[in-house]
Amino acid sequence: MPTSLRTQVGIVGAGPAGLVLSHLLHLQGIDSVVVECRSRAYVEERVRAGVLEQGTVNLLAEIGVGERMKAEGLVHYGIELRFGGRGHRIDFQELTGGKGITIYAQHEVLKDLNNARVATGGQVFFEVEDVSVHDFDGARPKIRYRKDGSDYELHCDFIAGCDGFHGICRPSIPVGVLTEYDRVYPFGWLGILADAPPSSEELVYTYHDRGFALLSMRTPQISRLYLQCNPDEDIDAWDDERIWQELHVRLSSEGWGLTEGPILQKGITGMRSFVVEPMQYGRLFLAGDSAHIVPPTGAKGLNLAVADVQVLARALARFYATGSQCLLNKYSHTCLRRVWKVQRFSWWMTSMLHRFPDEKPFDHRRQLAELDYVTSSRAAATTLAENYVGLPME
Ligand code: RFL
Numbered sequence: 001m002p003t004s005l006r007t008q009v010g011i012v013g014a015g016p017a018g019l020v021l022s023h024l025l026h027l028q029g030i031d032s033v034v035v036e037c038r039s040r041a042y043v044e045e046r047v048r049a050g051v052l053e054q055g056t057v058n059l060l061a062e063i064g065v066g067e068r069m070k071a072e073g074l075v076h077y078g079i080e081l082r083f084g085g086r087g088h089r090i091d092f093q094e095l096t097g098g099k100g101i102t103i104y105a106q107h108e109v110l111k112d113l114n115n116a117r118v119a120t121g122g123q124v125f126f127e128v129e130d131v132s133v134h135d136f137d138g139a140r141p142k143i144r145y146r147k148d149g150s151d152y153e154l155h156c157d158f159i160a161g162c163d164g165f166h167g168i169c170r171p172s173i174p175v176g177v178l179t180e181y182d183r184v185y186p187f188g189w190l191g192i193l194a195d196a197p198p199s200s201e202e203l204v205y206t207y208h209d210r211g212f213a214l215l216s217m218r219t220p221q222i223s224r225l226y227l228q229c230n231p232d233e234d235i236d237a238w239d240d241e242r243i244w245q246e247l248h249v250r251l252s253s254e255g256w257g258l259t260e261g262p263i264l265q266k267g268i269t270g271m272r273s274f275v276v277e278p279m280q281y282g283r284l285f286l287a288g289d290s291a292h293i294v295p296p297t298g299a300k301g302l303n304l305a306v307a308d309v310q311v312l313a314r315a316l317a318r319f320y321a322t323g324s325q326c327l328l329n330k331y332s333h334t335c336l337r338r339v340w341k342v343q344r345f346s347w348w349m350t351s352m353l354h355r356f357p358d359e360k361p362f363d364h365r366r367q368l369a370e371l372d373y374v375t376s377s378r379a380a381a382t383t384l385a386e387n388y389v390g391l392p393m394e
């Protein structure tokens, strides 16, 4: 017989969505348990996103996990778009009435969240196995899992599926309920983390004949760089010398140089756009990457995950305060309006900045015209800026 446990909200996954949700609920006096299949060390070291929208920064500060982010995060008020060997700055501050973004690694956010959950008595169970979700079409859903060789059954009022794109929550919803919208791009990103001071103060998005390249960073000492590559590229075919050589070529600009350093980590990521509708079935709510994926060109995945759980936490708080399911019933609709706008932006940035294997000379000229337009028209630059710093919540 499994050991029976009880909580109000059972959360699958301790990524940004799961941990922010758990902390938001705690602050409203709502009890939750998070179950995570990986170890705490793995989650806190996995290199992923780095760009936080102003709204994400504000939320993290409001919920009391912003201290290190405020001290160590790098605040940027613009990005550079580079093409034809020349850079063009998009000035966020001027175009959005003073807004900016903060560079602070996703795994640092997760460390801060885990520390806050531990300090406030939060229950986050790492390295659990065989997680499954049950009975969410009725009023008494359950999460079953194994931990340290023992079986558990967690009884809850609601389940939050925050278990990412490859999680088990979305596939547990009966066939025919969800509609999937999907686009897979014919390229990937080869990403490196390098022990080298960033060669530019702001992020540089480059469109080059040989493909897209991005210069980003984590700290004043550590650079994060990406190259467009084939989706099935073999990472072993890219030794450090080849990576730096390609970065030099694609990022080159007159009077500018790229500083090299030891490569600390490298990997290849596929690129896709994906949405399921609705983001809810019965008492199971999907949030973050379990419900949608964006290609990283717009730097939106983490921010969208945080936006979803803000909506969900507010809806759950209303339910526990008043018994009203009104906001819970609107959860999917509320999130999806914003999700689709962010999908559009991420698709647009991706389409504008990458070389496509099947493109015609017409497409290439059109992309260059688009870049020229975005960097020379205030109206066009404003649409990029207001999406990049983050659209309003509702
Ligand atoms: P996560 O972070 O994938 O967390 C899901 C968690 O669930 C766990 N899990 C399970 N736990 C229990 N049982 C199971 N059966 C489970 N299956 C899975 C997983 O171990 C994991 O800990 O999803 P979440 O919380 O929705 O957060 C989404 C973000 O992580 C993601 O969107 C971003 O990293 C995307 N992203 C970026 N987003 C940004 O906002 N700004 C960026 O600059 C940015 N850059 C990026 C990115 C993603 C990248 N990669 C590697 C995909 C750059 C890259 C290269």
Ligand code: PHB
Pocket (backbone or CB within 6 Å): 048, 049, 050, 051, 203, 216, 217, 224, 296, 297, 298, 299
């Ligand atoms: C990153 O720093 O990892 C990063 C920055 C901007 C993006 C994607 C990733 O668009």
